[in-house]
Amino acid sequence: MNLExxxxxxxxxxxxxxxxxxxxxxxxxxxxxxxxxxxAISEDRRFEAAFNAARTAANAALxxxxxxxxxxxxxxxxxxxxxxxTMRADSRLIQKLRVFSKKRNATSYDSAGNVSNQxxxxxxxxAEGLRQxxxxxxxxxxxxxxxx
Amino acid sequence: xxxxxxSMDDLIFGQTRGRxxxxxxxxxxxxxxxxxxxxHIGTSVGTVQRELVTLYRFGLVIRxxxxxxxxxxxxxxxxxxxxxxxxxxxxxxxxxxxxxxxxPLANRLTWAFVYGSMARRDEKAGSDVDLMIVGDVxxxxxxxxLASVERAIGxxxxxxxxxxxxxxxxxxxxxxxxxxxxxxxxxxxxGDPDELGKMG
Numbered sequence: 058m059n060l061e062x063x064x065x066x067x068x069x070x071x072x073x074x075x076x077x078x079x080x081x082x083x084x085x086x087x088x089x090x091x092x093x094x095x096x097a098i099s100e101d102r103r104f105e106a107a108f109n110a111a112r113t114a115a116n117a118a119l120x121x122x123x124x125x126x127x128x129x130x131x132x133x134x135x136x137x138x139x140x141x142x143t144m145r146a147d148s149r150l151i152q153k154l155r156v157f158s159k160k161r162n163a164t165s166y167d168s169a170g171n172v173s174n175q176x177x178x179x180x181x182x183x184a185e186g187l188r189q190x191x192x193x194x195x196x197x198x199x200x201x202x203x204x205x
Numbered sequence: 206x207x208x209x210x211x212s213m214d215d216l217i218f219g220q221t222r223g224r225x226x227x228x229x230x231x232x233x234x235x236x237x238x239x240x241x242x243x244x245h246i247g248t249s250v251g252t253v254q255r256e257l258v259t260l261y262r263f264g265l266v267i268r269x270x271x272x273x274x275x276x277x278x279x280x281x282x283x284x285x286x287x288x289x290x291x292x293x294x295x296x297x298x299x300x301x302x303x304x305x306x307x308x309p310l311a312n313r314l315t316w317a318f319v320y321g322s323m324a325r326r327d328e329k330a331g332s333d334v335d336l337m338i339v340g341d342v343x344x345x346x347x348x349x350x351l352a353s354v355e356r357a358i359g360x361x362x363x364x365x366x367x368x369x370x371x372x373x374x375x376x377x378x379x380x381x382x383x384x385x386x387x388x389x390x391x392x393x394x395x396g397d398p399d400e401l402g403k404m405g
Contacts, residue, residue, distance in 0.1 A: 160363065170380045173365065
């Protein structure tokens, strides 16, 4: 399986990116990570921000590869799972992000107060780690996109 | 969209038979005597005995005698063993799989239980397994234990982790999510049911 196959299945669309788009996405990642560390708001909101940072970091890698997800049910999950092909991410990281994705949906749409302290801390740690990994990967593999 | 049966194991096996099969087929390498099965699934000895005799007559379980005790075991040699084993794992067997997977962490867990649609037995084909873990374990440790269970049951497992302290504190502060979880159906995998009951 690879990104080309996913495009054939209709999950992705080929679309070139630009240094500005990558810089904008990395800006969202930084903003959401900063928000996730604001202790004055609820754990739920902070968790949402941390998850959004991680998902946007994954999206930056996907855009750098020249693809974007097609808006349909589960496209956030596809962005996360694309890490396997963009950055050869560890399956354990993807599994953890899948769990976070479900929790993010549950906390946004089903029930308040279902994020524990450990889960919030872990989500921030994972998002920060992914931000650093994606940034280093972009500098190494797509330096032309980091010159905005 | 097509409506699926509310409880697949009840539909196919009947509640008691499903539980007996889940226990035996969930541990196909173990033998069980009748009282053991009865205690495990919370059904009378007489009812369990009738089910085991029926399953034995159809060859789905084998029996052996040691001293005065009769033991029953899943019949791996039966032509439908593989399919039945998989079917049970995807319905009631999930609880046994989860309990076994979490067993190595059990001494650091206060409670582990399934809640939501799986616990209510009204899961749909695409339902996830909602799992509450209360104890001193990390998400990485839990996910490592659950990966093989997810593969075996073909369902995603959504763990929520609390320390015992945080669980208690949040309940005391009226956390809506935890209160509704405790009010709803639960299938306890690890921990003292009476102590958990007091938390609600």
